[in-house]
Amino acid sequence: MTERGAGQGRSGLVAITHYRPWLYLSAVVTALAMINALALWGVDVAERGEAVLRSATGLGVVICGIVVGWQMSGKARWWRLLYAAATALWLLGQVLWWTDSAGTGDVVAVAPAAVVYLLLPAFALTAVVLLVRSGGSVIGPGGLLRTPPVTSLLDGVVAGVAFLILVALGGFGTGSGGSLPRTGQPGVELAFALAELVVVAAVVVVAMVYDPDRPYRTNYLLLAGGLVMMASSDRLIAYVRSVDSEGGRFWAGLGLIVGPLTIALAMLEQKPRTAEDGRPNWEFDWARLVLPFVGFLGVAMLFAYHVVSGRSLSPLVACVTVPMVSLVALRQVIAMRAQRLLTERLYRAQSGLAYQVHHDALTGLPNRLLFALRLDEAMVHGNFVLVFVDLDDFKEVNDRFGHAAGDELLRAVGERLRHYVGEKDTLARIGGDEFAILIEGESEQLDAVADRLQRALRNPFPVQGSSVRVRASMGLVRPDAYGGPQTSDDLLRQADISMYAGKRLGKDTAVVYQPLTGVRADFPTALRNAQGGVPAGFHLVYQPVVQLPEGKLVAVEALARWNAPNGMHVSPDTFVVASEAAGMGAVLDGMVLELACTEVAAAGLDVDIHVNVGAPRLGNADFERRVQRTLQRHAIEPSRLVLEITETVPIVDLADAAAQIARLNALGVRVALDDFGAGYNSLTSLHALPVQIVKLHRTLASFADPVRDLALYRSVIDLCAELGFVVIAEGIESRAQVDTVQAAGCHFAQGHLFGRPTSITELSHYRAPELAGGSN
Incomplete structure (x- = not known):
């Protein structure tokens, strides 16, 4: 001591x-x-x-x-x-x-x-x-x-x-x-x-x-x-x-x-x-x-x-x-x-941060966030082709040569594809072994586009002294494939559906999206059939948010889970996106809010409640009234509720969103910008939205280079501090990561180190982990 x-x-x-x-x-x-x-x-x-x-x-x-x-x-x-x-x-x-x-x-x-x-x-x-x-x-x-x-x-x-x-x-x-x-x-x-x-x-x-x-x-x-x-x-x-x-x-x-x-x-x-309000002191010196x-x-x-x-x-x-x-x-x-x-x-740190937020660290290509922004811009005129590329059997490369060779191959694929797209086109790494390409001005020549990209990958790639051939399945989408209003997320989902349809046909394929190739989402149907209740197999788990350095429990985040009737566990990203696409996003968010308030109140936990809501809920007066009624029904102080803006759909009108957040703030409800450093959340959102909390995405730093990670976290946290935001670091899994975010000035954290998502009953007996005594 x-x-x-x-x-x-x-x-x-x-x-x-x-x-x-x-x-x-x-x-x-x-x-x-x-x-x-x-x-x-x-x-x-x-x-x-x-x-x-x-x-x-x-x-x-x-x-x-x-x-x-x-x-x-x-x-x-x-x-x-x-x-x-x-x-x-x-x-x-x-x-x-x-x-x-x-x-x-x-x-x-x-x-x-x-x-x-x-x-x-x-x-x-x-x-x-x-x-x-x-x-x-x-x-x-x-x-x-x-x-x-x-x-x-x-x-x-x-x-x-x-x-x-x-x-x-x-x-x-x-x-x-x-x-x-x-x-x-x-x-x-x-x-x-x-x-x-x-x-x-x-x-x-x-x-x-x-x-x-x-x-x-x-x-x-x-x-x-x-x-x-x-x-x-x-x-x-x-x-x-x-x-x-x-x-x-x-x-x-x-x-x-x-x-x-x-x-x-x-x-x-x-x-x-x-010690008074659980928030760090960032007042001017x-x-x-x-x-x-x-x-x-x-x-x-x-x-x-x-x-x-x-x-x-x-x-x-x-x-x-x-x-x-x-x-x-x-x-x-x-x-x-x-x-x-x-x-x-x-300024240089912010410029570097902006670049890192919009680019993939491994390949240097634009990431999903920047690609979505470019896709939104292209949808204004509608003259483009969207291509979704997934490398076939990439896991075999990792198993045979190791992950370092897999990273080398991904960099080589990105460099090869870069030479086969025009200067005005956008090539991005979406995640894992998935790439997306936005090609301007060729909406009527999909076959030529697919053939050109397949030829780009036919020549073998040298990997650690060996020659590796790469095959890829591609999904291609025109902007008018549905014949109705669409968003960039709709197009990416359609391209993804086409790509997986091609894999089922035998891989190394290029499939153009047709509405009939879409698979009906089961969760929206289950949500409708529940008629305001909770669908079978749906439940919430909670992950603790703690205050550093003592690890004191200050909040819980409600996370949705769903097991389909056939027993298959469906990813939250899948059924959330499907609900939004089916127009059921508000119903899902309202149900999660009601269930979270019910369970936390019943457990007697006197902590803040974090609930994820989709960006379309901002500007929705009915949802605002539902929030107010739910809090009154369960006798929960509005200041205990934190609505986290998720990044499944971009915020189209920041001004309207800011006005809605201001109305929620007037009720006493706080709003958090979730997954900052990934998804659609950006520096523009920090400036435009009157949120109180910023949650840093787990991918903001690699935790491979402590010096660079500390510099990156410090830049983001200092910027948030200057703007008056409370910062929560997500994805904390080791004491070394705790030391890094603490040294950068972060006072709140969330991650598996402090507890995996679990039932509210188990969280009622939460005990803070021992954080002293070095790092592992």
Whole structure:
């Protein structure tokens, strides 16, 4: 167990439980400090009130450090205890000084108090180092890319210079008994001011490189903010005393009250955002945006006050201001250049991603998605031929020579066919040993097309020193084969039917599609005969969706299964496509939704329910009403339902689909874009559809090259994060894959590693798999 894990296991409950009360208490104390700063009851009362508030907040830090730190282990304990000790020393110094000066601030501190004060910067800096090291490396994947090291260093230098200006305006504290260490010795005062400067610059630099995804970042920001507030307040007290602004010294000292409050909050274990709603925190990193300019803005405001009040700036302050402004300008130039480089990298990554989404990784040919898009475009004018090619007995090549030889043969077949199609034609690998060809302008010469392609494959192919002859069965389709309205999916299905009809005739054939060659789909008939009920042999299984890294069950996806009356198991892709083609897609989706809600409600599972719906349901008002009635009937909160848009049919009108999704969102129902990286879902859908979840298809990465897979997943997940989507990685089957998607920033996953599709009864007893301890 890591230090962080040990600490959370022992103190997480206490810390999280007490976080909100401390926050409310801090707000009340801050309000009291501001009221006290008004000195409504006189300066004497305000001084006593300030002393009480400083003592109380300091004591709160000590208590928090001891109570919370004692329940931690390792460095997570010691930085809290160390800073609690530093605060106790600060309180001791305050007591010694108040006792000696009676709170007037006109007497230098006694020797013990001065020594105590001089130890504070060292204690504070050591506590910061221990806090940073307790969370491991502060720089996560891509951290230095988002925030270049030079920019972070400049941020620290600017913060240090701004603090130096503040110190200089206050005369380095040498003439004030109100700022630490109150020794009255200029050399010691100057050394202490420079020590404070080092602490301020250091904490700002670390804050800029501290990646938002790393542990304890919120604790660090709170601790750093408290330290900067206390140091700045200490110097502001010196400044207001140097300009004889008695009315402002209570306001200047607010940081010595609010700063400890902030540090006390840092002592607590901050509750992660993901623990509240199960969704990762992808909010904009405001800390990195604001921190570099806080000191610059503060100095500008102080200059304005200084000049408006009729005082002149010293030559030292004026000289130091020039390099500070120059450094801020230089920092912006470097940051803009880094942003430009990052944008260029993102553009190249997205371009590469778009290519990979539309092309087959093995052959480099267009894949099914791009082919369907080209086919949709060709159907506008209708002058084309669609050819579906399936290699005969390809399994024998794999069995005889191995899968590597089979891949080599597929690449060679693709290259050969490429030379036999025109420049305007499209050759694609649909999957496995199947290819599809879209030939423009030859709709009346099907025999010539088939003969040309068969001749292309007659010459043998060299495979691992042997000669292999390839035979192929082809199905050819004209766009008007049915004589009625058609979609690209209809044509592909017709070509597939023709190709298999040719295989039954003896292989190495070319069959032109005729309506009579189609085989009647049994499932649509069974669905009609059920008359609103569930057809015989139809049932649902459920696959878990889990939250990483703990593997907690957060949702189940309902998956349809059907066994035909003859006992044959029919593939879901087959009967879903058949239902859509028969106009029964809405009936099927409605039945699955009703059955899923019924079974999940009966099982008493309090998790989200994912249900697949076909793209044609978007824009269907009747389906929208059915969703609403189903949820009301089973008393299921709409926010628990996630409708996954499947890719069996492309979304024709994205604008109408977006409007329908918006109406579903208004009901409280979330919508997911399923199988992203395959099928019809594309980058255009991400941009146009107001979905909340994106599910990454299992084929998005090969998991053969971890570096490339991580780069690809990170590109997609970062893009989705920028657009505000929750990402679920599908097809996760090993711990190595879990490590890859986690490193890419994915917080939710689904796959056989977490459970195969099973009955809802078995899922009621779901236990998360053990994910720790390496990968296999």
